[in-house]
Amino acid sequence: MNLGLIGFGEVGKSFVKLLKIREELLDGIKLNYIIKSNGGIYNPEGLDIKSIINHIDKNIKLEEHPNWKNINIDNIIENKDIDCLIELTSTNIKDGEPGYTHIKKALTNKIHVVTGNKGPIIHYYKELKSIADNNNRSLKVGCTTGGALPSVDVGNSCFKGSKIIEIQGVLNGTSNYIIEEMTNSKITYIEALEKAQSLKIAEANPYLDVSGYDTAAKMLIISKVVMDLDIKDIYVEGIENIGLYEIENAEKDNKKIKLIGKISSDNKNFIIEVKPQLIDKYHPLYSIDGKNKGVYYKTDILGDLTIIGGASSPLNAASSILRDLISIC
Amino acid sequence: MNLGLIGFGEVGKSFVKLLKIREELLDGIKLNYIIKSNGGIYNPEGLDIKSIINHIDKNIKLEEHPNWKNINIDNIIENKDIDCLIELTSTNIKDGEPGYTHIKKALTNKIHVVTGNKGPIIHYYKELKSIADNNNRSLKVGCTTGGALPSVDVGNSCFKGSKIIEIQGVLNGTSNYIIEEMTNSKITYIEALEKAQSLKIAEANPYLDVSGYDTAAKMLIISKVVMDLDIKDIYVEGIENIGLYEIENAEKDNKKIKLIGKISSDNKNFIIEVKPQLIDKYHPLYSIDGKNKGVYYKTDILGDLTIIGGASSPLNAASSILRDLISIC
Numbered sequence: 242m243n244l245g246l247i248g249f250g251e252v253g254k255s256f257v258k259l260l261k262i263r264e265e266l267l268d269g270i271k272l273n274y275i276i277k278s279n280g281g282i283y284n285p286e287g288l289d290i291k292s293i294i295n296h297i298d299k300n301i302k303l304e305e306h307p308n309w310k311n312i313n314i315d316n317i318i319e320n321k322d323i324d325c326l327i328e329l330t331s332t333n334i335k336d337g338e339p340g341y342t343h344i345k346k347a348l349t350n351k352i353h354v355v356t357g358n359k360g361p362i363i364h365y366y367k368e369l370k371s372i373a374d375n376n377n378r379s380l381k382v383g384c385t386t387g388g389a390l391p392s393v394d395v396g397n398s399c400f401k402g403s404k405i406i407e408i409q410g411v412l413n414g415t416s417n418y419i420i421e422e423m424t425n426s427k428i429t430y431i432e433a434l435e436k437a438q439s440l441k442i443a444e445a446n447p448y449l450d451v452s453g454y455d456t457a458a459k460m461l462i463i464s465k466v467v468m469d470l471d472i473k474d475i476y477v478e479g480i481e482n483i484g485l486y487e488i489e490n491a492e493k494d495n496k497k498i499k500l501i502g503k504i505s506s507d508n509k510n511f512i513i514e515v516k517p518q519l520i521d522k523y524h525p526l527y528s529i530d531g532k533n534k535g536v537y538y539k540t541d542i543l544g545d546l547t548i549i550g551g552a553s554s555p556l557n558a559a560s561s562i563l564r565d566l567i568s569i570c
Numbered sequence: 571m572n573l574g575l576i577g578f579g580e581v582g583k584s585f586v587k588l589l590k591i592r593e594e595l596l597d598g599i600k601l602n603y604i605i606k607s608n609g610g611i612y613n614p615e616g617l618d619i620k621s622i623i624n625h626i627d628k629n630i631k632l633e634e635h636p637n638w639k640n641i642n643i644d645n646i647i648e649n650k651d652i653d654c655l656i657e658l659t660s661t662n663i664k665d666g667e668p669g670y671t672h673i674k675k676a677l678t679n680k681i682h683v684v685t686g687n688k689g690p691i692i693h694y695y696k697e698l699k700s701i702a703d704n705n706n707r708s709l710k711v712g713c714t715t716g717g718a719l720p721s722v723d724v725g726n727s728c729f730k731g732s733k734i735i736e737i738q739g740v741l742n743g744t745s746n747y748i749i750e751e752m753t754n755s756k757i758t759y760i761e762a763l764e765k766a767q768s769l770k771i772a773e774a775n776p777y778l779d780v781s782g783y784d785t786a787a788k789m790l791i792i793s794k795v796v797m798d799l800d801i802k803d804i805y806v807e808g809i810e811n812i813g814l815y816e817i818e819n820a821e822k823d824n825k826k827i828k829l830i831g832k833i834s835s836d837n838k839n840f841i842i843e844v845k846p847q848l849i850d851k852y853h854p855l856y857s858i859d860g861k862n863k864g865v866y867y868k869t870d871i872l873g874d875l876t877i878i879g880g881a882s883s884p885l886n887a888a889s890s891i892l893r894d895l896i897s898i899c
Contacts, residue, residue, distance in 0.1 A: 259731075259871065262871070263731055263871075266731060389872045389873045389875075390875070391724070391727075391728040391875070394727055394728050395720070395724060395728065395877075398720075398723055398727050398897075399720040399723050399724065399893070400893070401892075401893045401896040401897055402588075402592055402595060402889060402892040402893050402895070402896045403889055403892075403893070522857070525857075525878065527857065528851070528854075528856065528857045542588065542591070542592075542885060542886070542889040542892075543718045543886060543889045543890065543893065544718045544879055544880060544881045544883070544886045544889075545879050545881070546718075546719070546720070546877060546878070546879035546880070547877070547878045547879060548724075548875060548876070548877050548878075549854065549875070549876045549877075549878070550873055550874050550875035550876060551873060551875070552873045552874070554873070556871060557871070557872060557873045560731060560732055560871040560872045560873075561872065563730075563731040563732075563871075564728070564729070564730045564731050564732070564872065566731070567730040567731045568727075568730055
């Protein structure tokens with residue numbers, strides 16, 4: 242199986258390293274392309290992974306690699322020499338581009354897709370899944386809903402024969418860290434955010450994480466991929482207005498505040514709500530802390546199931562891309 | 571797809587009810603046999619599920635059903651009219667019989683098997699799986715390792731590309747309940763056991779549950795089915811000797827005692843240890859209580875994952891049989 246990788250941020254770089262770390266598992270798998278927005282490297286016989294890892298480790302730009310060319314997704318399509326596209330360009334929550342175009346072109350041309358990009362999945366999952374099905378190819382999106390946490394895999398494989406009634410998720414590591422820091426160090430939201438930024442846990446522009454929109458995007462994807470829903474009714478509230486006194490009051494009562502995304506039904510329609518919630522120790526997501534994530538599924542005949550894990554790291558996220566790739570193989 | 575059911579205890583009865591509850595999902599599925607140790611009921615056109623549920627609800631013996639005959643597994647094999655055997659006879663931890671004979675005959679004759687019976691899987695998994703593979707049929711054992719808790723499904727589907735380094739499980743609901751009762755009601759082991767027996771949470775002979783052997787059996791099955799191991803080095807200690815003072819000391823330190831089964835490696839070989847452990851709130855299985863169960867998986871590149879759920883009930887256990895059946899369909 243031949244691969245093409247589009248997007249070469251931290252997760253893309255870790256994915257290339259995994260191809261080396263797990264080479265004994267990946268016999269017969271070649272990486273033919275790594276493409277960035279301004280060009281990429283290509284070798285129809287398979288790129289030399291060691292030389293790329295050398296570039297990454299020595300912080301040498303990919304542009305200086307001897308195989309660097311002015312290529313893009315269209316060259317992949319014309320050359321017809323890959324079986325699976327790994328799409329890891331940055332999430333654009335507004336219109337899903339350029340990921341949407343990449344994924345659509347690949348699937349239309351009978352190329353499997355594994356992506357960690359939430360944008361195209363939020364906006365175009367139904368269309369893209371239908372193109373994949375019509376072409377007998379796979380579209381795997383496990384990395385988009387909590388990285389290594391197998392939210393979608395568990396949702397799709399562990400509840401056969403039962404009906405999922407409700408899903409709750411603590412899916413934003415940054416928010417979780419900030420709330421925990423406010424609790425442990427008795428500091429304000431702004432102080433905790435600055436600490437998270439200095440540790441690179443929060444981005445310079447933390448808006449998507451702290452506003453609740455990242456959580457909403459992940460819950461929306463779970464609702465589409467696991468429950469086959471098309472929810473329009475979404476309420477989103479972030480953590481920016483949580484005061485230290487609220488954290489302290491929660492702690493006094495042995496409770497915690499968590500940013501929780503919830504898919505539930507009012508008996509007619511399913512809705513998504515994302516907002517900070519005061520929860521006690523009996524809540525299934527109470528024990529999640531630090532950079533961990535968790536999802537709680539409530540079913541009709543299989544009882545409840547909570548999964549906790551998926552600590553945020555580029556290697557863990559890349560491992561979830563590898564997991565999806567191997568399940569296609 | 572035509573089914574045969576052997577074993578008609580609480581889980582078997584709940585399974586028959588599920589065939590009615592989920593009939594919209596099970597179009598084309600017929601139940602041709604229900605077999606007990608002294609005979610069974612058979613209809614080559616498919617049994618009338620409603621009449622059987624009527625027997626169950628009114629507590630009428632199956633022996634009084636108009637289709638009752640002197641039949642056993644050999645009639646199923648001779649008649650060649652089922653595609654899948656649901657094997658739910660009682661677990662016999664000594665030699666796995668009669669489940670082993672039932673499962674082996676079915677698989678050898680190209681009949682899929684779904685079972686909730688730990689005995690044959692502990693003793694003969696490798697042989698039975700090999701017969702299944704050679705005949706291109708499935709042997710599904712999800713119900714044997716925690717009922718509705720998808721220990722095996724998650725283990726097999728969520729860690730592709732990574733290596734599982736360690737697994738810990740709190741898998742015996744009875745022990746978990748007894749320890750919790752000792753903690754909450756400040757009563758001795760014997761008093762808590764009697765309470766569990768009066769509530770039918772513990773059996774009249776609770777030996778397998780409280781001795782740790784049930785947990786060991788489940789961990790052994792997980793090690794075989796998920797990790798493809800053949801562990802001989804197994805240490806088992808139960809909960810019978812836990813004193814109330816130990817429970818109280820744990821509580822003073824904000825800790826809990828849990829009966830934990832652990833699969834881990836000493837860098838050469840994997841071993842299984844089952845024993846009561848003192849754990850603090852940072853332990854991933856700390857929050858499991860009541861009749862719930864949980865499994866913690868530690869991997870090399872996908873981080874850690876904990877699953878919690880699967881509260882014990884015949885309906886939940888039967889739902890996990892249905893889950894395995896649907897994944898064969």
